[in-house]
Amino acid sequence: MELQTSSLADVRVLELAGEVGSYAGKLFADLGADVIHIEPPEGDPTRMSQPFYKDVPSTEGSLQYQHLNTSKRGMVLDITTSEGKEIFLKLVKTADILIENEPPGYLDQLGLGYSQLSSINPKLVHVAITPFGQDGPYKDYPQSDLVCMAMGGFLYLAGKDEDKPSRVYGDQAYMMGSLYAAMGSIIALYHAEATGEGQFVDVSMQECVSTALENAVQYYDLEGIIRRSLVGAEAGYGTYPCQDGYAFVMAAMGKNRYLWDPFIDWLIEEKVEDAEILKGNDWLDPAYRKKEASIQTFKRIVEPFLLKNNKMFLYEESQRRKCCVFPVSSPKDVYENPQLQYRHFFKTLYHEALGGEIHYTGAPYEIDGIKWELSATAPVFGQHTRGILQDLEYTPEQIKSLEKEGVVVVK
Amino acid sequence: MSNKMPLEGIRVADFSWVGAGPITTRFLSEYGAEVIKIETKSKPEILRLTGPFKDGIPGIERSGYFSNRNPNKKSISLNMKSPKARDVAARLIEKSDLVINNFRPGVMERWNLGYEDVKLIKPDIIFVTMSMQGSTGPHSSYMGFGATLNALVGFNHLSGFPDREPFGTGTNYSDHVAVPTHTVFAILAALRYRKKTGKGQFIEVPQSEAAICMKPLAVMDYAVNGREQMRMGNRHPDAAPHGVYRTLGEKRWIGIAVYNDGEWESLKNVMGNPQWAQEPKFASKEGRLANQDQLDSMIENWTCGQNGKELMEKLAANGVRAGMLLDAKDILEDPQMQARGHWVYLDHPEVGVSAYSGSPVHMSKTPAQFKMPAPMLGQHTEEVMKEVLKMNDQEFKNLEAEQVFI
Numbered sequence: 001m002e003l004q005t006s007s008l009a010d011v012r013v014l015e016l017a018g019e020v021g022s023y024a025g026k027l028f029a030d031l032g033a034d035v036i037h038i039e040p041p042e043g044d045p046t047r048m049s050q051p052f053y054k055d056v057p058s059t060e061g062s063l064q065y066q067h068l069n070t071s072k073r074g075m076v077l078d079i080t081t082s083e084g085k086e087i088f089l090k091l092v093k094t095a096d097i098l099i100e101n102e103p104p105g106y107l108d109q110l111g112l113g114y115s116q117l118s119s120i121n122p123k124l125v126h127v128a129i130t131p132f133g134q135d136g137p138y139k140d141y142p143q144s145d146l147v148c149m150a151m152g153g154f155l156y157l158a159g160k161d162e163d164k165p166s167r168v169y170g171d172q173a174y175m176m177g178s179l180y181a182a183m184g185s186i187i188a189l190y191h192a193e194a195t196g197e198g199q200f201v202d203v204s205m206q207e208c209v210s211t212a213l214e215n216a217v218q219y220y221d222l223e224g225i226i227r228r229s230l231v232g233a234e235a236g237y238g239t240y241p242c243q244d245g246y247a248f249v250m251a252a253m254g255k256n257r258y259l260w261d262p263f264i265d266w267l268i269e270e271k272v273e274d275a276e277i278l279k280g281n282d283w284l285d286p287a288y289r290k291k292e293a294s295i296q297t298f299k300r301i302v303e304p305f306l307l308k309n310n311k312m313f314l315y316e317e318s319q320r321r322k323c324c325v326f327p328v329s330s331p332k333d334v335y336e337n338p339q340l341q342y343r344h345f346f347k348t349l350y351h352e353a354l355g356g357e358i359h360y361t362g363a364p365y366e367i368d369g370i371k372w373e374l375s376a377t378a379p380v381f382g383q384h385t386r387g388i389l390q391d392l393e394y395t396p397e398q399i400k401s402l403e404k405e406g407v408v409v410v411k
Numbered sequence: 412m413s414n415k416m417p418l419e420g421i422r423v424a425d426f427s428w429v430g431a432g433p434i435t436t437r438f439l440s441e442y443g444a445e446v447i448k449i450e451t452k453s454k455p456e457i458l459r460l461t462g463p464f465k466d467g468i469p470g471i472e473r474s475g476y477f478s479n480r481n482p483n484k485k486s487i488s489l490n491m492k493s494p495k496a497r498d499v500a501a502r503l504i505e506k507s508d509l510v511i512n513n514f515r516p517g518v519m520e521r522w523n524l525g526y527e528d529v530k531l532i533k534p535d536i537i538f539v540t541m542s543m544q545g546s547t548g549p550h551s552s553y554m555g556f557g558a559t560l561n562a563l564v565g566f567n568h569l570s571g572f573p574d575r576e577p578f579g580t581g582t583n584y585s586d587h588v589a590v591p592t593h594t595v596f597a598i599l600a601a602l603r604y605r606k607k608t609g610k611g612q613f614i615e616v617p618q619s620e621a622a623i624c625m626k627p628l629a630v631m632d633y634a635v636n637g638r639e640q641m642r643m644g645n646r647h648p649d650a651a652p653h654g655v656y657r658t659l660g661e662k663r664w665i666g667i668a669v670y671n672d673g674e675w676e677s678l679k680n681v682m683g684n685p686q687w688a689q690e691p692k693f694a695s696k697e698g699r700l701a702n703q704d705q706l707d708s709m710i711e712n713w714t715c716g717q718n719g720k721e722l723m724e725k726l727a728a729n730g731v732r733a734g735m736l737l738d739a740k741d742i743l744e745d746p747q748m749q750a751r752g753h754w755v756y757l758d759h760p761e762v763g764v765s766a767y768s769g770s771p772v773h774m775s776k777t778p779a780q781f782k783m784p785a786p787m788l789g790q791h792t793e794e795v796m797k798e799v800l801k802m803n804d805q806e807f808k809n810l811e812a813e814q815v816f817i
Contacts, residue, residue, distance in 0.1 A: 007604040027596055050648050051632045063631045133773065136750035141727040146645065146653065147734035150666040153742040155655065157581040158570070162662060164655060165736065167645045168580045169569035170626035179592035184772035186599040187442050191417035191777055193603070199413075199776040207753050207771030210742055212587040218475025219463040220739035221766040227739070229581030231558065239567065239576050246577050248562035254461065319553045326559040328577050331629040331639055334565045339550035345620055346634065359634035364621040365597040368613040370604055 004371035006032030011189065014038060014091055015072070016079070016100035018045045019171060020205070021129050022068035023178035024099050024185060029071035030363070030372050036091065036388060037072045037379060038079070041409055044069075047381075053354050059381050060353045066378045067360060070349075074379025075388050076409035083407045085112060090392050092117050096192070097125045097185050101177075104134045114200045124198040125188040129177045133204030143205075148173030152209020157216060160229045176212065177205040234289040235298035236260065239328060242306040246328035247314050249302070257284055263323040272305045312338075335359075351377045382411035413776040416443025421602070422799075424500070424507040425449060425484065428456040430557055430586035431541055431618060432513035433480040435594045439509075440483035441770055441779035447503065447795055448481065450788055452488045452817045459788065465762040471788055472761040478785035479767050482757055487796075488789030493815045497522055502800045504532050509598065513541040513618075516551055526613045535611040537601045541594060545617035557583025564622045569629055572644040585622035593621040651699035652678075655736065656711045658719035664736040665719045667710065667726065672696065677729045682713055759784035792816050 011033040015025040029035040052061035078084040107113045114126045131143035149155045159165035184201045219225045232238035236252035251263040267275035282288045311327035318325035345362040363372040402408045421444040425436045440446045458477040465473040526538045543555045571578030601612040629640040647653040650670045692698045719735040726733035753769045770779035796802040
């Protein structure tokens with residue numbers, strides 16, 4: 001590996017973000033950009049989010065806050081005050097990107113909308129993430145992750161047949177909004193650097209979610225069919241109990257036999273009762289596998305075998321046999337996964353204020369010559385306020401008075 | 412409006428197929444990159460063979476699954492098994508800025524088109540590989556699919572009802588957003604670096620690791636607190652009621668999320684302040700969290716006879732976070748999605764006009780562009796050979812006769 005350098009060290013990102021948007025800033029920060037996470041005096045709401053370090057609620061202890069804000073600087077600033085606005089505008093002059101998740105029109109009301117910001121910094125890329133976008137009939141609807149997942153069409157897919165759907169873990173509408181915002185930010189940055197032209201980037205979480213519907217929209221558009229989840233809808237494709245939890249079996253794949261045959265041969269080799277039944281050519285026909293009787297037969301034959309074995313054995317042995325049984329991993333399984341352990345995927349950092357180590361996910365990508373690093377734990381409330389104000393040439397007396405007036409919080 | 416797109420002049424030699432790879436290059440194409448998709452007529456990729464198909468009639472040019480992932484791209488048919496194909500691929504790479512694949516580790520190397528080979532052809536190339544689980548480690552050569560990956564990284568265990576088996580998302584979720592957006596971010600970081608230093612990069616995106624970054628809290632909670640989080644249906648650790656409730660009609664539901672006492676008061680008002688909701692046990696968030704079974708069943712009694720859309724509008728007008736569960740038809744017709752101009756309709760020679768997802772990222776000066784429908788297999792072979800590789804007619808015909816382009 002060649003010597004790694006920071007690709008984004010000369011980029012400054014301002015962030016008025018919480019659960020939505022902070023992950024976009026994290027992607028910049030972990031590649032070396034100067035990301036300033038600006039919180040209101042009442043704090044980033046993510047700080048209140050469970051679970052907490054050692055289960056003790058505290059301003060710094062939220063694992064969600066810690067995860068989303070690695071490698072950033074933090075500032076507490078009340079942008080609704082006139083002095084706060086002035087400070088914010090001075091920062092905007094120095095910034096390449098602003099990422100925010102305020103309701104549509106809110107920053108305009110404060111005199112801090114894109115038209116104002118771009119007039120002082122035409123190269124600025126201003127990225128706004130909102131539930132429904134900046135315009136349209138639902139733009140002011142109250143939102144939550146659940147609402148975005150519902151209105152984005154994703155939640156409907158999360159169930160089969162008539163079943164009530166269940167929500168995917170981990171506020172994924174917020175994550176999708178943040179990821180699309182990150183992508184839009186860096187593309188627009190690349191453009192601004194080439195042309196001197198900044199722009200406004202309007203990200204709708206409903207639309208983000210709607211890009212994750214697989215082929216559901218096309219099913220309706222081309223065939224008039226409204227689909228839902230296909231998992232478990234046919235024999236040999238879905239979740240089955242095993243000795244220590246559940247395994248995900250993928251033997252069925254259209255009319256292909258290349259996953260089916262080695263799996264059934266394995267059962268036969270293990271002398272699983274009636275396994276020969278599954279050898280019939282009928283089983284390579286999706287329509288046959290979708291019959292309730294087929295689903296039950298497969299289950300009756302396969303389950304006793306799976307229940308005798310643990311998920312890691314089933315996984316590793318199936319791969320050796322060129323078939324596909326995966327573990328349905330619990331959080332513990334993920335943490336202890338031998339592949340992830342071998343690759344040292346999880347990272348730890350010592351957090352001084354909490355007095356202990358926090359475990360983080362590692363890099364989502366490896367770029368040969370570009371350094372990815374968790375360079376610091378998430379900023380303590382107000383940690384960098386003073387330094388940032390000093391960079392803007394505020395004197396210690398001025399900082400003291402801003403603090404007294406409640407415009408800033410200095411740690 | 413700008414007269415130049417952000418990625419104009421960037422050419423992508425796209426060896427990727429099926430899911431996360433093609434979605435990545437779709438994004439690049441929306442912002443101006445020229446994406447040349449390398450396929451082969453001798454073995455069309457699996458999505459071309461997978462429905463839905465126009466009018467339900469199978470055909471390699473009729474799949475909506477394939478088309479939605481591949482607008483704006485050019486397709487060349489190149490049979491890598493033919494001895495001269497490697498040279499054609501190398502010439503294309505020489506004219507490209509980016510090479511991308513999502514094969515298992517080793518496939519590009521077998522063609523002598525691994526990063527070390529490609530770097531000799533084009534020293535400042537950005538080479539992207541999206542392996543399932545990374546190229547090192549005991550499971551690096553394991554095969555897998557979107558559906559199995561979601562089980563492996565923990566989405567399934569954590570998503571579903573607690574009294575039922577693990578469910579997941581009902582889709583190959585990580586393919587659609589997690590992996591492609593992360594990959595584009597890495598590519599842009601590398602492009603920016605190349606612009607400054609003239610150097611190319613090798614980028615590896617292990618799909619499992621990019622997916623875990625979407626949902627790390629349960630793993631962090633285990634590592635730090637020793638707790639094993641469990642799936643909780645539609646509930647939320649910090650909000651109640653928080654659920655999906657039946658409304659009038661078949662397979663019709665509404666999602667309602669109440670985060671604080673003020674929102675609970677608003678919901679009670681919309682419900683007409685029924686007696687049961689006045690019980691003191693529901694007055695605080697702690698009380699509501701502790702009594703969710705009763706809460707959910709009473710709310711569902713109230714929602715199940717009502718029209719979902721009207722109910723959503725009434726709740727939203729009163730400050731309650733609520734959203735109907737839109738199905739595919741609903742979302743194509745949704746007034747908000749339409750007002751945003753989200754859906755893009757492109758005209759394909761065999762399919763005709765059909766719906767594609769637009770971009771959720773609305774850029775004021777360089778909006779995402781959708782210039783062409785998904786390509787027919789090999790539609791642009793001749794064009795690319797002659798215009799990009801500068802082949803003369805004779806050379807093209809010779810290679811064609813040698814079955815290089817099947």
